[in-house]
Amino acid sequence: MDSLFAQLVVLESSLALIFGLVLLWRRGVPAYVNAFTWQSLVLAAVAATVGWFGRERELYLVAALLIAVKGIAIPRLLRRMERRFGTERELAPYVNTATSLVVAGLLVLFGGAVMRPVVAASELPTRAGMPLAMGLVLVSLFVVVSRKKALTQVIGFLMLENGIALLALLGAYGIPLIVELGVFLDALMGFLVMQIFVYRIHETFDTLDVDQLDRLRH
Amino acid sequence: MLFVFLLGPALASALLALVVRPYRAAVGAVNAVLSLVTVGAALGLWREVLAGRVPVAGPDDLLRADALSTLLAFCVSVVGALAAWLGPGLGDDGWDAAQARRFRIFANLFAATMLFAVTTDNVGFMWVAIEATTITSALLIPLHASKASVEASWKYVLIGSVGIALAFAGTVLAYFDFATLVGRETSALSWTLLRDVAPALNPRVLDLAFVFILIGYGTKAGLAPMHTWLPDAHSEAPPALSAMMSGVLLAVALYAIVRWQAVVRAAVGHGFADDVIGLLGVLSLAVGSLSLVTQRNYKRLLAYSSIEHTGLICIGLGLGPLGVFAAMLHLLNHSVAKSMMFLLAGRVLRRYRTAEIDGVAGLLRVMPWTGGFFAAGMLAVLGLPPFGMFVSEFALVRAGFAAGRPLTIVLVLALLAVGFVGVLGHLNRMLYGRPSGSVPVGEGGRWALLPLGACLAALVVLGLTVPAPVERLLLDIAEIVTP
Numbered sequence: 001m002d003s004l005f006a007q008l009v010v011l012e013s014s015l016a017l018i019f020g021l022v023l024l025w026r027r028g029v030p031a032y033v034n035a036f037t038w039q040s041l042v043l044a045a046v047a048a049t050v051g052w053f054g055r056e057r058e059l060y061l062v063a064a065l066l067i068a069v070k071g072i073a074i075p076r077l078l079r080r081m082e083r084r085f086g087t088e089r090e091l092a093p094y095v096n097t098a099t100s101l102v103v104a105g106l107l108v109l110f111g112g113a114v115m116r117p118v119v120a121a122s123e124l125p126t127r128a129g130m131p132l133a134m135g136l137v138l139v140s141l142f143v144v145v146s147r148k149k150a151l152t153q154v155i156g157f158l159m160l161e162n163g164i165a166l167l168a169l170l171g172a173y174g175i176p177l178i179v180e181l182g183v184f185l186d187a188l189m190g191f192l193v194m195q196i197f198v199y200r201i202h203e204t205f206d207t208l209d210v211d212q213l214d215r216l217r218h
Numbered sequence: 219m220l221f222v223f224l225l226g227p228a229l230a231s232a233l234l235a236l237v238v239r240p241y242r243a244a245v246g247a248v249n250a251v252l253s254l255v256t257v258g259a260a261l262g263l264w265r266e267v268l269a270g271r272v273p274v275a276g277p278d279d280l281l282r283a284d285a286l287s288t289l290l291a292f293c294v295s296v297v298g299a300l301a302a303w304l305g306p307g308l309g310d311d312g313w314d315a316a317q318a319r320r321f322r323i324f325a326n327l328f329a330a331t332m333l334f335a336v337t338t339d340n341v342g343f344m345w346v347a348i349e350a351t352t353i354t355s356a357l358l359i360p361l362h363a364s365k366a367s368v369e370a371s372w373k374y375v376l377i378g379s380v381g382i383a384l385a386f387a388g389t390v391l392a393y394f395d396f397a398t399l400v401g402r403e404t405s406a407l408s409w410t411l412l413r414d415v416a417p418a419l420n421p422r423v424l425d426l427a428f429v430f431i432l433i434g435y436g437t438k439a440g441l442a443p444m445h446t447w448l449p450d451a452h453s454e455a456p457p458a459l460s461a462m463m464s465g466v467l468l469a470v471a472l473y474a475i476v477r478w479q480a481v482v483r484a485a486v487g488h489g490f491a492d493d494v495i496g497l498l499g500v501l502s503l504a505v506g507s508l509s510l511v512t513q514r515n516y517k518r519l520l521a522y523s524s525i526e527h528t529g530l531i532c533i534g535l536g537l538g539p540l541g542v543f544a545a546m547l548h549l550l551n552h553s554v555a556k557s558m559m560f561l562l563a564g565r566v567l568r569r570y571r572t573a574e575i576d577g578v579a580g581l582l583r584v585m586p587w588t589g590g591f592f593a594a595g596m597l598a599v600l601g602l603p604p605f606g607m608f609v610s611e612f613a614l615v616r617a618g619f620a621a622g623r624p625l626t627i628v629l630v631l632a633l634l635a636v637g638f639v640g641v642l643g644h645l646n647r648m649l650y651g652r653p654s655g656s657v658p659v660g661e662g663g664r665w666a667l668l669p670l671g672a673c674l675a676a677l678v679v680l681g682l683t684v685p686a687p688v689e690r691l692l693l694d695i696a697e698i699v700t701p
Contacts, residue, residue: 117422117423118394121420122394141384157380157383160383167390168390171394175390179407182346183386186349186350189350190349190352190353196357197356197372197375200368201372204364213372213373
């Protein structure tokens with residue numbers, strides 16, 4: 001039973017990481033939104049799996065919230081933004097695709113190395129997935145710093161949050177529900193504020209290229 | 219009950235500003251009066267703590283105010299009151315009704331989230347509240363929509379959110395080990411419990427967690443090299459918001475670091491946590507001091523000075539009990555001094571209509587009081603006697619020698635000297651010289667000078683002596699952080 005649980009969780013974590021890597025080798029925003037949607041659904045599946053095998057009923061609620069907020073609501077808002085600014089593609093990121101993928105690979109390895117003491121200290125059947133979750137966190141961080149379009153950065157940030165949520169699910173079967181609800185609220189509000197600013201940037205600068213944001217230099 | 223008076227007024231003011239539409243000056247007046255209730259509640263907490271009690275409230279003792287929380291709650295409430303009295307929406311200050319309404323809603327929510335962050339015992343909720351400070355303050359930075367302010371707020375939102383997300387990753391990592399030890403209760407994120415069982419936690423996991431937490435909250439605190447958003451956001455925000463961000467938001471982020479530092483110390487002992495904090499502190503001090511020299515914009519100058527002082531506070535935190543005492547005294551001084559300076563800078567900006575240092579001349583002739591306060595405040599920020607920061611920096615130097623770190627202290631003094639010389643030159647150019655003919659002479663809005671003068675007086679008092687209640691509170695804090 002435990003080995004089935006462990007294998008399922010590792011499979012799902014790998015999928016989450018792969019959807020994160022899509023941001024590095026695809027160019028269009030629609031592909032990014034799709035990748036984020038699928039990643040959120042996989043994350044919900046992880047919550048449900050851990051809930052089932054770990055007998056944590058609360059996690060079904062978390063899974064339902066994940067589907068509603070990150071699987072449906074946020075992707076819908078992202079698509080609306082994409083329809084307005086969809087013509088703007090990530091043409092020339094600060095780091096090109098090939099290098100990005102190499103860096104991502106190194107980051108995943110680094111994540112594994114960093115998490116070794118944590119994995120060693122854990123006795124949960126889900127522990128094998130934790131290095132993958134840390135890999136996703138680091139890769140998303142890399143996306144945020146290496147991409148130029150505000151919309152891509154937002155999606156990178158959302159994936160970073162997914163990575164941390166995955167880490168919490170694998171390492172401790174999720175954080176206490178009441179705190180989790182606060183985190184959800186923050187995530188949603190934070191996204192809405194970012195959305196306001198994406199529109200504002202487009203209004204004031206006529207582009208979503210953050211390279212244009214260079215008025216404030218010391 | 220005290221907690222109701224602490225958190226209630228800000229929430230009530232925000233609600234009032236939300237429902238009264240269009241904005242009326244009465245909303246601002248109610249807000250200003252209610253902000254004093256918050257200060258009173260913070261003083262009430264202070265009295266309780268000095269009497270040896272730790273006020274708690276809510277389910278699972280969700281709210282808890284020990285000496286450390288009390289100091290921060292006091293700083294936030296005082297700076298919140300300054301912003302409420304001197305912010306947009308009271309008197310003729312050049313902001314329109316929509317801007318004043320937006321300021322009153324979000325500034326109060328901002329204050330409430332900070333007050334909640336420093337009084338909750340649950341490190342999970344502490345994170346939620348600090349994340350919420352980004353959301354509530356970001357919308358206020360572009361109160362005057364301009365390219366520069368939109369750029370500043372985008373950097374703030376993105377870098378701040380990413381940083382704070384990393385702090386959450388750290389919290390989660392620390393929770394792993396803890397959950398196996400205590401079980402998956404909400405109370406498993408209680409700081410009190412966390413510190414009590416800390417010796418049983420896995421030190422290597424906790425070290426890793428602390429790195430994430432330090433980078434995460436350090437981003438919000440303006441620690442180098444994660445400080446890049448800070449000069450932009452602090453210089454583009456409206457003055458009252460800059461005062462809150464620089465005066466207390468940085469302090470609240472540092473507070474979160476101190477809470478975790480106490481846990482790591484209890485688990486791992488001295489060493490790792492102290493060393494990394496000290497290292498980032500020196501780096502921030504260096505970045506802040508060296509940038510002071512080349513600044514051409516006086517609001518950015520103040521922002522870089524905040525990075526410098528955050529660095530000093532962190533250096534103190536890494537130096538044992540004496541250092542913690544000095545750091546917390548410095549934090550108190552910085553809250554008062556920097557919020558005063560940003561509000562004064564706002565007055566200068568309104569008169570001269572430029573934030574360039576070169577555009578300001580003859581400040582002492584144009585606005586004698588504002589200019590005088592500005593000069594005195596700048597000397598206070600530079601750590602000259604008879605102002606509070608001289609005392610706290612002196613205490614820091616002593617703590618450094620006591621901890622056997624003379625080299626660090628020499629480096630600190632050298633960097634402070636560099637900043638000192640740089641700023642003095644800038645200040646000189648602003649105060650003297652001949653103002654251009656288009657700048658009207660004479661003070662406007664004189665009553666606003668009263669609270670600012672009170673800040674200056676407080677700095678002088680703190681520079682002459684450390685009053686007994688302050689000293690006892692700081693000693694209690696040193697006890698909490700370094701048991």
